Amino acid sequence: MRKKIFKRLALAATIGLAGTSIANVALANHAWGTYHWARTTPQFTLKLGNNLTTTAWSARLTQTASDWNAGNTPVLTAIVAGSTSARTCKMVAGTTQVCNASYGNNGWLGLASINLSGDHITQGTAKMNDTYFNTATYNNVNEREHVMCQEVAHTFGLGHQSEDGSSQNSCMDYFSNTGSNAGSTVSTKPNAHDFSVLNTIYAHLDSTTTVAATPGPVVAAAKGGVDVDISNDPASWGALMKQSANGRSSIYQRFNQDGSVTLTHVFWTNEAAANCPSCDHRRNFR
Template sequence: MIKSFLTNRLNRRSLIAIFAALAVIGSGTVVYATHSWGSYHWAQTSNPFTLKLGDNVSSIWDGYLSEASSDWSVSSSTLLGTSIVAGGTNNTKGKLTPKNCVPTSGRVEVCNAKYGSTGWLGVAQIWANGSHIVQGTAKMNDTYFNTQKYNTPAWRRLVMCQEVAHTFGLSHQDENFSNINLGTCMDYTDDPDGTIKGQLSNEHPNIHDFDQLALIYAHLDTSATLGAEAPSAQGKSGHAPADVSEPGEWGRVLRRDGNGRPSHYERDLGNGQKVFTFVFWAD
């Protein structure tokens, strides 16, 4: 929580100064700028690695999914790449019903649907076993993206970019909608492309996101949760039985956004297994 607080309140330069000061003080605790929400990450046995994004989205979203995938794969510093594969949610592409964005072990499923007047524009969910992510979903709510306010390339880019990145283990850099844009899709804003207030665009990641990913994924694990060879997250490990689609199933609130709305939930499934839900609320 302290780390999150720091990330929210201070810019990176300030953080660097603080860490330098900490180093001088000689604190034994290693602290670093972070907007992961814990140590949660996909387990991988080699670097770099590629995370599969299942394409369950309709044609209007295909370009935004491609853009997000390449946005998150281009940095020279990245250890993580993404690739788009056929959707695995057992549904007809683009015709998902609200309950359906069924996760697939070892990868991420990306979906859009008219989820209704739920209040949210986008939701990302991560299933974790211990500290390792085993599967994820990212959902875009067309009930809002079909409205005049949100039916813009800038809003679609921002939300797609952010929801996909939550499945990597990244959280927000800032959660106040009216703060000046940080130039990353991991920053809440009411001006996604920066044209309303003449500021940076929040439609794509920034270097701080890649720095964070490099920290999260610097180590190798002895076995992978990533990819088709991953041990099943269904059945034995007990992920499948819990329904976590509805807000009442998201568990306890971990964080709230700048408007006081819950933005991050944790549902404890027992046996070291948890589901985390990130919510991007509409106005």
Template structure:
């Protein structure tokens, strides 16, 4: 789900301005979406709304992403119902639940105002993670790491499942065994995304934020489709959107 231009206000415009690639990317930022902040490194709070079996995966993802030179993460008590997992302004809420056999394995949503991220959510669907295919440490770590990475403004490095693994959780794969952590390219991309500073901050700020649910009908318009994943945009007008990455169970 590769962006080279901003998602436009309508699905038709979005489709016209997006360009895609199925090979490893020299640039894998998600548009130019980023948290506004006045200094680096800054800290993103990851709200833990997880059951006990998931907590170690969020902890590992937090540790790995905090190796970035421009951002840190800290796991804090969650503020959401794990079932609905509503967004909280200025932070990321991470939830798991048996959301149903609705096709999706994990979703990451960001609320944006212009190019600035104002909140994020990660939802992990135990209806599939409880099955033999996905109930493995490798799959759980990859999806947790990848969905959290999206909430910082990262896209995928490669979107072809059958390509050799790149050694990063930001890579589509049929075999997650060596794709459970960020790699140096991810850290370099974060340094590029956050090279400039902003005059204001959207990190850890209190404000009303829009919400999307776990149902496909709440995600807005699908603007990108690849094998195993989709991208949706819910346009709220005046530069405000909720953008949702979806990984479908295969």
């Protein structure tokens, strides 16, 4: 399985570093990979565990869930009580746990991680870093919504429509709703292309499911002594597999002792990316 996943990410890296014609192909199908939640029905509901500590963030999660539920989508979302702490944001089987905290001056705005068993997503987390969102540069409704919308959707298996900073009027691009664009609502919601790709990702049914049952409470699953979570230490992300040309987007891969794989999408700040677009930005925050 390690070779299989490495090849997929290596292909993604090749696409990301290629010319304009290849970039347009990537835009046509911006799935993260072949990764998806296993499910036995055409439409399923993914629980989003609300571990958010402020009404400002809870409102953004509510808007995100509403926006993703509004389209022609196989992935419905339901906000439920969180089953972890905002600080640790540990994974819970069959769910995406959504968290915010002051995670530190480490260069990232948002972090989305998924745990994989083969091609199947088994659990995920979406984290927003208040160390930056509490500053004047990033503390506005539209930038918060852009990042929340994107990080949650990464845990569906969805990748970026664009990584060059242009707006595709989708939260799955890297337009920055900061500075003179702070009042702009572009790139804060999914668009029709996002829903089209989700329907492609989930075009087939599986014989089993990795999604927590609904309705009912979410109970944190025992880890069996194997830690698959991503901590606040960037070293826990594993190896850098792909980075956008402007340095704002990175994908990391880690192999776990239980045979599973954890992938992490990192949404870097403008400042971290500008410092050295081609560098693994973790080096600057150790």
